[in-house]
Amino acid sequence: MALDPKMALTRAMRAYELGRARHAATFALPLAALSVVAACLGTRPATACVVGLALLATAWFLLWRGQTLGRAVFPGILAGLVPLALAVGARAYGHVCTGSQCVSLCIPACTVGGVLAGFLIARAGKHAASRGRFLFGASALAVLVGSLGCSCVGYGGVAGLGVGLLVTLLPASLTPRRAAG
Amino acid sequence: MDEHALRELDAAMVRLADGDRSACSSVFAILWTELIGFAERALGRGPDADDAAQQALEKIFDQAADYDRERSALAWALAITAWECRTTLQRRRRRREDPLEHAGAVRSSTLDPEETAMQSAMLVALRASLAGLSTSDQKTLEEAFFRETDGPHAPAFRKRKERALSRLRSAWRKIHGA
Numbered sequence: 001m002a003l004d005p006k007m008a009l010t011r012a013m014r015a016y017e018l019g020r021a022r023h024a025a026t027f028a029l030p031l032a033a034l035s036v037v038a039a040c041l042g043t044r045p046a047t048a049c050v051v052g053l054a055l056l057a058t059a060w061f062l063l064w065r066g067q068t069l070g071r072a073v074f075p076g077i078l079a080g081l082v083p084l085a086l087a088v089g090a091r092a093y094g095h096v097c098t099g100s101q102c103v104s105l106c107i108p109a110c111t112v113g114g115v116l117a118g119f120l121i122a123r124a125g126k127h128a129a130s131r132g133r134f135l136f137g138a139s140a141l142a143v144l145v146g147s148l149g150c151s152c153v154g155y156g157g158v159a160g161l162g163v164g165l166l167v168t169l170l171p172a173s174l175t176p177r178r179a180a181g
Numbered sequence: 182m183d184e185h186a187l188r189e190l191d192a193a194m195v196r197l198a199d200g201d202r203s204a205c206s207s208v209f210a211i212l213w214t215e216l217i218g219f220a221e222r223a224l225g226r227g228p229d230a231d232d233a234a235q236q237a238l239e240k241i242f243d244q245a246a247d248y249d250r251e252r253s254a255l256a257w258a259l260a261i262t263a264w265e266c267r268t269t270l271q272r273r274r275r276r277r278e279d280p281l282e283h284a285g286a287v288r289s290s291t292l293d294p295e296e297t298a299m300q301s302a303m304l305v306a307l308r309a310s311l312a313g314l315s316t317s318d319q320k321t322l323e324e325a326f327f328r329e330t331d332g333p334h335a336p337a338f339r340k341r342k343e344r345a346l347s348r349l350r351s352a353w354r355k356i357h358g359a
Contacts, residue, residue, distance in 0.1 A: 008235055009209050012242040016197070016205060019243035066200015066246075 024063035031059055031077070034084075038148035041088050047151045055144040062137045068130040072137030075124035079138065080145025082120065083113025083161050087149030110150035110157040114164020117142045121165075122172030135173050139165050186211060187255060194254035197245045205242070208254075212238065215255065216262050223266035233269045237262035306353075313352040318345040 035052025039045050059077070062069040090109035095102040121138040128134035143161060150157035182190075190211045196204035216237055220230040240261050248257065311319060325342040 005209075005213060008213065008238060009206065011235065012209060012238050013202075013205050015239040016202075016242035016245055020200065020246050023246035064200075070200055 020064050020066065021060075024060045027063050027073075028056055028060040031055055034145060035148060038084070038088075041149075042091055043148055043151060048148060051144060051147050051151070055141070055148075058140055058144060062141070068128055068133045069137045071128065072125070072134045073141060075121055076138035076141030077145055079117035079120040079124075080142035082116045083110050083142070083146030083164070084149040086110065086113040087146070087152055087157060091149070091152050104153055106150065106152040106157045107160040110146065111160035111164040113146060113150070114142075114161040114166075115168050116164075117146065117161075118165040118168025118172070122168055125172070132173065135169055139169055182211075182215060182255065187253070190254045191250075194245070194248055195250045197242075198248040198250065200246075208242075208245075209238070212241065212255075212258055216258065219259055219262050220266055223263070224269055229269050229273065230266075233265040234262065237265040240265070310349060310352045313355075314345065314348055318348055321345040322349065 032052060034055065035043075035048040038052075039048040059073055062073050062076075086109040087106055090105035093105055095104055097103075118139070121135060121142060125131050125134040125138065142165060143158070146161045147158050150161045190208065193204045193207040193211065197208050213234075216234040217230065220234040220237070224230040224233060237258070241258050244261075248254070311322070314322075321338070321341045322345050324338070325345075
């Protein structure tokens, strides 16, 4: 019996989705190491676990969808490492005491990290075909990676990171796209 | 396939590798006939060729995310199809089966094919037993059954023939038991 091309195409597309899912998992799984490292550097294990799972799921989804979202994964993670590193550094430094009171450096570090991450993402997405998608995907990953360190003072650090990111990304997303090359 | 179609396939494959689902139908439309044709040339027209082409197509789509954009998409697809055809050929060889279309070619022309098969098996067994005898015994038996032997040496020859036959019988028993 001759093969039905419609059936063949359906089966091929199913194979394609499975292949992409596997490919995405291969690249997303090593990100689990980030939450392990964060937990070793002082992040609460439960927080590291929850944020790590969210990071894995987001990275897997973006890689599986591919195109602009897939291309946003690497810059997003790279940008997220900046607030993570700054937050870990701030935690290691401790508190700044000014006579009457002591203040944690975590929130300022996360806000500065968010600004820098936003700057990196905006630069990477300068020539992206679909800039809105790129900025959304990359900033989601940057927030998750940064949260692994910025949860040092609860939601405050994460909020600081989000504000920092918004400060840079909002103007970047409103400016017209430059042509590649 | 012409140059334009090749370039179109390469471009569609790059889009597919990038995650553009809309390129699926373009890649399928260009590749499907090529893969079927290739598999039929390798395996002959039939369900085996269809299966091999289908398997190859699924593998191509499954590995699309890893497609190397420096390579020709058609060459890559045909390499996967060739591999599938080779696997089908090996499977066919292993199960020692042929498609029914070729059954007429191996049909026996005799009325009783079982009898013919048994006779040829006996002949093979006899040849094996004869090969175990000495050259002089073989010559004696040949002369006894295929030439007229008469004259003054006939009694001595009969004796030689008897001895050769008895050795043949024991050789037969040694190989076949009875």
